[in-house]
Structures are given as C-alpha cells and as structure tokens.
Amino acid sequence: MEFKVKDLFQIDTLKQAFVISGKQGLDNPIRGVTIIEAPDIAEWISGGELLLSSLYPLQSYNVSEQKAFMAQLSEKQASALIIKTGRFVHDIPAGIIEASETLHLPVIQIPKQVPYREIIYPVMEALFNNQVVKLKYFKEAHDKFIALTLANKGSEHIIASLRKLIGNPVTLYDRNFHPISSTDPHLVQFEVLEHEEADAARMDTEFPFYRQRVNYPDWDGRICNHFVIPVETVNHIKIHLVIHETCKTVEALDFIAIENAATSLSLDLVKQYAVAEVEMKFKDDLIDDLLHAKIESLQSVYQRANLIGWDLNKIYVVVLFRLRAADGYDAMKTDLYGLHNPYQRMLYEFIHQQVPEGTIRSRSDQLIVLWNVENDEEDKSACLRMIKKAAESIQKTFYKSFQHLNLQVGIGSAAHSITELPRSYKEAQDALQLGTLMNGSSAIAAFSDLGIYRLLCQIEDAGELAKFIPPSLKKLLAYKQPNREDLIKTLQTFLQHHQNAAKTAEELYVHYKTVTYRIERIKEITGIDLEDPDEVLSVQVGLKILVLIGDNPVTWHLDHANV
Template identity: 20%
Template sequence: MTYDELFQLKGLEKAKLLAGKSILGREISGAHVVEIVEAQDWVKRGELIFVSGVAFRDVKRDLTEAICELSKKQVAGVVLEVGPYIKEVTDDIIELANELNLPLLSLPYEIHVSEIISQIYYDKYSKEETNKSVEKFMTELLYEDEKKALERIELFKYNAEKKHIAVYVSVEAEDNSSQTKSVEKVNENGESKNENSSINSKNDDISEQLLRAVRMSFVRQNQLLYLKEEDGVAAVIELEAGDKVHKLMRQKRKEIEENLRYSRKNVSVSMGIGKVFIGADSIKKSVTEARKANKVIKTDGGTGNLRYYDEIGIYRIFFNLSDDKVLRNLLTEALGAIMQYDDENGSDMVHTLEVFLEQGCNIAAATDALYVHRNTVKYRIKRIEEIMNIDLKDVTVQFNLRLAFKIMHYLG
C-alpha cells in the first residue's frame, strides 16, 4: 500500500500529514500499535505505527525517544493519535521527524485505529494474492505456454489497444550481495560438506526489495505486469498518449533506485528497455528485448544506466546467433595469439590493447589511462603488433579488434 492509497481509507480523511512529505513513495507493508517505548523491539520495517501515548510517563520525552527509535527501524511512518494523552504535536517533534525523513501524521483520538489497521492488512493480503496471480501469468507467458496465457490476459485488465513497453531492471550492490560463495559446514556426524552461504538469502532479499521498488515506481500506471527473475525484474507497463518515453524511463529508473535505497544504501539500478508495442502477442518479444538491452549495460561494464534495445547496435547480431561457437571462433581468430601470450608470460597485453583502442589509438591518451610511462605503452604496442602480425594503423584491423573485444565481454 502507498500513502496515496492509505489516505483513501475510511477514517483517515481527518488525518494530517505533518512531516516527511518528500518520501511518500515509501511502501506500507503492515501496521502496528505502539503504546510503550519498549514495544519498538516488535516493530518491523515498512510498518505504519500508531501511537496514542496512553502509557507514556513523560509525553514529550517518550515521544521523542519513540520517533528516534522507530526511524532506526525504517518504519513506513508514525501516526500520532491526538487527544487525552498526546494533546498536541509540537513544532520540535515535527522538526525532528523531518530531520529523520520519517513521515509523521496526526489523527483525532476518537477515530477507531483497529478498523484502519484491518483495512491495511486486507489490502495487503489482497495485493499479495494479486501479485501471485500476475507472476504466475508472466511465468506461463514467457517460459511455458504463451498462447494459453494470452487467452486469459483480459483478467489482468490489459488494454490491447494501448501502447505498452517492457523494461528489465537489475541492481548492483557495493556489498556484492548478489554473489554467492561456498562454505564448508560439518554435520552432526562430523562429515564436512559445501553449502551456499547466507549470501544466497541476501540475494533473495535484494530481489524482493527490487520487485517492491519497481511496483512502487510504476504504481500510477494504469496496468503493470511483472516477474521477479534470477538477476532482475521484468515489467510491462501501459503508456499514456502524451508520455515521452525517454523522459519517463529516466524518471522511473531514478525512482526505482531511490525507492530501493530506503533499504539498501549503496545500490545502482540499471534498466533495459524494449520497443514500444501495441497488442498482447508482442509482450514476450518486448520483454526479451528489454532483457537483452539490460545485458548490454553489464557487457559494457556499466551500472546505474539505461539502454534501449533500438540502441544496442551490433549486439543485436550477437543475440540473434543461435550458437555462440561463431562468436568464439571470431574471438580466437582476432585475439587468440595475444591472449595466449598473456597466459604464458603472465603479462597484460590484452588490457593494454583494449585501452589503446578505446583511446582512439592515441599513445598519449592510452598512457594517461594506463598510468604507465609513454615509452612503456609504445613498447607494448610494438610488441603486440609483432605477436599478432598486424598493423594497428589499419582501420580494418582496428574495427575487427574492437568487435572482438565486444564479443569477449558479451561472452563473459
């Protein structure tokens, strides 16, 4: 549930938003009542917390402490029930909430909080069932029986006459939580075995957080189909007549990243974007295009970026090859000799060659980029030409080598 939806609930028409206006995109995952300061230990991230102050000994002191502690728990917001116990919300409390980026609301004490909480959880569980249905549908459409899935697409209020676009969103975290590693464990019989470490669960966590961030960012779209996959989230959205696609996609990528940073501080979000289409039978194709565009971002070594399928150039040829053997042969023909030289001599000529090409075959620019002496670069380039029996001044040679490096990064 978002705050927009929250304010539509019965009983909240008298609520006032006092602080935290800049982060109302924060998702509300549940609700909880806190009447004693110690109860904060039971609170979960994303919950909306209701406080009446009935058990506070010193209202100002206890309320200040509660707001500080609840902010650390990353709750979705705090609703203060103004009445016999919390008689007013003072400016210093509002200022504190703003400093902590914590949404703070006031609500008359006579409003039945239990009814509001019931509505929040009803909405939560209804959405969970909807989400399961959407993900099951998308799995069937993309990977199982596309024709069968399309027969029931109208159940998801899909308007086949409107323009749609697919995006594929992935995330890179500085804590390398997306990686897995093997650790040795000893069972009760004293036998050792390798198991995936808790990094796997971290990966699952960030995938769920990314899915929520995507849904939050596209919440105002008329319709949204989505699927959490192993390395990202695929989504299909409906476009409005006046939407400027490039501007909208830049805005949404930024929003997803900001939403994700509520729970993950050091992350970068990348977004691949398929072609705009009309009709339902192009959904799978557009999702595939978006996934490919996202892969190109990673292939080029980028993060925190977006790429359109229409703009991936020669990579479209790579994707359309049914067998990577052709690409591997091209790579070996172009770079095999220098790669073998590096393996046998423990050198880094391949990297030097790539940087030299990236810098327009300019010795001075390559010297700066490699942080080595100019004569070192000149020697390496001359040696590379000898080993590979090529002339790096030849533009055809340069083209073939640049293509080979693209193939190398594409193949990983």
C-alpha cells in the same frame, strides 16, 4: 464517561470532604476502592484504586518513610488517598502532603464520623454503572465495525465511522507514513515536535500507542496532539491509525471504539492481502506466458487479462531490475530472492511509486516491469530518456536505504502488441547482462544503446561466436605471458580512442611510451595490420565478442583450433 477522583465530590457523604494536597491528580481515573490498614498494602493493589485509611499503620513513620510509602502508591498508580482524621491521627503528616504534591496523588481528608461503607457503596455503584456504559458502548462499536467489515466497505468507511464515534479526525497511514485515507485532508501532513509514550493504563487499553505533539502545515501551522496506534497485519507489516486530538480530548472510552476500528482495519487488510496474493499469482502466470510466448489463443489471453483489469492494447516496454551484493559484502548472507524479502519488497514499493500504472512481476532476484508508454513512434529517444530518468530516481531512492546492494537495470524496446513482448523481454535481459559488463555494477542500459552487441547477442552459442574472432586476436589471446591482460586492455582502449596513443595513456594512467611499446609488442605477437581498416574492424568485433563470452569459451575454441 470514566469515573475520576473529582467526581467523588458529587457523592453526598463526601461533599464535606476537601483536598489537602495533590490537586493536579483530580483527573486520575478510579477503577476500584480499597481500605488500607496495613503497611504492606502497596504490594496488593493493581492500579486505579481509591484508597481509604485512618493511617493507623503509619503512626510511627518518620517523614522519609512517609514519602517512601506515598511513592509506592504512586508507582502502583493509585488514584487517590482518602484519610479519616480524628481517631488515630489528628493532622495529616507533612511527609505525606509533600509527597502528594510532588507525585500528583490527591490526599482527601474526611471526618471520623463518616463510615467507609458510605464511600465504598456509592463508588462501587458508580463504577458498576460506568462498566455498564462501557459494555453498551463496546457492543455498539463492535457491531458497527463488524458490519462494515462483513459488508466489505473498506478502510475509508471504517475511519469515517470511527471519526463519528470519537469526535476527532482520523487518518490511516502505511508503515512509511504515506497517507492511505483520511477524514480531514488538512491534517494528513504533519511535523513532529515532541514524542512521548502514552499511559496505556490510563486509557484502559492493551493496544500499544504513543502520543506526539505535531504541527500541521496545511492547517495554518496549528499545533495539536495526536495519538498513533500501530496496527499489525500479515507478515508483521504495520499500518498506523492516527487520532488527531483537534476537537476534544481523547478519553479512555474512545479507545473502546479505536480498538474495534483497529481490529476491523487489520481484518480488512488481511482480506485485501489475500485477494492481492491470488490476483498477483494469476497476473504473474499471465505475464510468464506472455514473456515466453506460451499463448494458446489471443482470445483466452485477453479474457484472462480482463479479469484483473489489465489493458493489453497499450504499448509496453519490458524493464528488468536486478539486485546484486556490492563489492565487499558477503553475497551468501544477503538473501535477494523472492518478493517477501525486505530488499525486493522495498524495491517493489519504490518502483510502484514511480510507475503506478506499471505491471510488476517478481522473479528470483529480479523484478520485471511492463512499463506502459505513450505512442513512441513520434519520439523514441524521449520515451527512452523518460524511462532512464525514472530508473535513476528509483536507483537513487533505493541506495539511500541499502548501500550494500547494487541495483542494475536493463531496458528493452517497445512492444506494440502482446506478441512482441517476448522480444522486448529478451532485449531487456541482454541489456541487463551487457550493460553490467560494459558499464559496471550499477548500470542502467537500454538495448537500443548496445550498438553491435545487439547483433552479436543473437548468437547464443559461445563456440559459434568465437569463430568470428580474427586469427590475429586469437594469437594474442593464446599468449601465455603474465602481461597478456595488459596487452589486451591496451589494444582495446587504443582502438576505442581511434588509435590515439596519448588518450590511451591518459585513460590507462601509464606513460605515452609504455602505450607505444605495448602496441609494437602486440604487432609482433599477432602480426596485426592496424593500417588495414577491415582487419581493425574484425579485431574490434573480436574484442566485443570477448566481452560477451569471456576467456574460458575462447580458450576452449583456441585449443581445438590449434592456434
């Protein structure tokens, strides 16, 4: 237990002493004892000292100087001031008494016949005994937590042991205050009512911490204090060790156990991180081999999966998440590559929270998710809706934190065996690319929704694709006038609306007559017969090819076709 000002009165020579003022500070801890008979003594104390004085150097001080002197002592966190009266001063000055009350710095009066040594010796003995107790307690706590760490017991056993040592419930949270483990589930959820930085010197600790007054909804709404100790792990990631002050007041001695527990938790998390890094590398290599069909034998693949507890007999859908800088933001200043950047890491966590059973692989600016689904043969559309709904939730959560980024999603179809994973991966890539082209920078697209694009994207050679563009459309693409893009957009929208000029004008925000004029101009340039369903179909296919390969490959092909 810590030696405090109020414990002084257990010393025989101080039983006749009495507190003049500052009784609110009787719980101040004492960490040393010093005689002050010089006016500049405040510059030489370090905090926690019990000060003894006859006020000889202060005899000439006026009230304001007396208050300033007391303020200096308080600022240096002195524990108390014991004043011997009868030799140089008969009455304790009013300025010292007034400042003592304001600063909660106890002033204790002793008679002149009490020698300082009869105070210093017992106080030093008590402090020495207290240090011995602390050392014994430190060794006990240190040995206990080191044993738990070496035995690989994990965070639950560490906080359970801490709870026994300090007599208060303990909860461990991640950096976002999501609970990891707790000794009392009723105290996991809380609402902060008041926040204050705690006095580290009073608790005799170098660890940063703060105190909060909180309400516990699951504990009948009771209000208590709790201490939050941030514990830094690898990559500056913090977890939070929270001591709920529900059973007893947290004391300085408790922080010996808390510091040791925090160190063990940090070591345990470093170990977990190292193991996870190895497992992730092993898993990532296996995923890459599966997605790129680099399988030497099914037996070796299943053996590798078994080592990390991955069931390859389930049905998986490959889903790709890709980050892009939003319009108006400098893409060069936004590092989107690798799991160790904050955007990828937060997206990884959001996905993991939404799909805890999913297998996630980070690659460049993408996250690849092997999404485990139930048997999709019964209702494929329901399975797809479920994935889209979850992707929308992930996207919405991500945008709350990062408005300067776009999150795009591509969804493949189900792979019923590991040999079908490359096909699902290719489909997710096509859905991601085409969905962005067709539906914008925040598209969530499934391969099954791509329609004819599913067929067209099987042809990877842009030159081969361009051969399927009909001659009539090629003439429009070769048209060198400034309004070419307007004519192409009008034709595309006109065919999408089944040649309805009114709906086309409405979507393009132009006059109806503008649309009819443009259509007639297109007919003149291309010779297209919009009454011929076969030709209309070929033009529609050509426009979709144009979406896939853009202008440059088409222009190259037109130049060589002499159109």
